[in-house]
Amino acid sequence: MILITAYLSLNPPLGSRVPTLGLMLVLVITVTIFINFRTLEISVSGGRQSVGYGFIRSRVRLSDILYVEAVRPPFWRYGGLGIRLGLDGSVGYVVDYRRGVRVTRRRGPPIFFNTRNPEQLLSLL
Numbered sequence: 001m002i003l004i005t006a007y008l009s010l011n012p013p014l015g016s017r018v019p020t021l022g023l024m025l026v027l028v029i030t031v032t033i034f035i036n037f038r039t040l041e042i043s044v045s046g047g048r049q050s051v052g053y054g055f056i057r058s059r060v061r062l063s064d065i066l067y068v069e070a071v072r073p074p075f076w077r078y079g080g081l082g083i084r085l086g087l088d089g090s091v092g093y094v095v096d097y098r099r100g101v102r103v104t105r106r107r108g109p110p111i112f113f114n115t116r117n118p119e120q121l122l123s124l125l
Contacts (some may be wrong), residue, residue, distance in 0.1 A: 037082070040095055042115060044124050049103065051093055051113045056083060058091060058111050060103060067104040068125045070118035073097060078112075086112070101125075 036054030043050045050059045075097055078084040084092040090102070093113040100114040101121050115121055 040093055040113065042113060042121070044121070049125060051111065053083065053093070058093075060105050060108075060111065062125065064106045065103055065125060066106055068122055069102050070099055070122060071102045071112070072099045073102075073112055 036056075040051070040053060041057075044062075047062050048059055049062060049065070050057055052058055073086075073092065073094070077086045077088060077090075078092040078094050079087075081094050081096070084094055086092050088110075090110040090112055093111070094100075095114040098114060099118050100112055101118050103111045103125070105111070
């Protein structure tokens with residue numbers, strides 16, 4: 001989609017400038033979304049745990065964490081990949097359906113996110 005939009009933006013139909021501006025806008029929005037959601041970032045520092053894609057993040061103070069566990073989420077809970085609201089009320093940052101970490105906190109919904117090394121993250125939290 002990005003390549004088609006870029007081609008049409010740079011090679012407009014005969015004499016038409018308005019669609020070119022529209023296609024350029026679509027291209028900029030598409031590239032911005034792609035860059036924002038390209039990687040899931042997980043960090044633990046300064047007494048806080050943070051997980052998210054680009055500017056969409058969940059932050060939890062380490063003192064607000066009640067329970068942390070390594071789990072393998074069933075598909076029906078989140079129903080897809082990306083940032084998902086689970087049927088159990090949790091927020092999921094789902095990259096795949098392999099193992100991840102579920103953080104239960106004092107206030108707010110639980111958070112689930114995938115990681116390659118859930119045991120290492122459990123030892124940090």
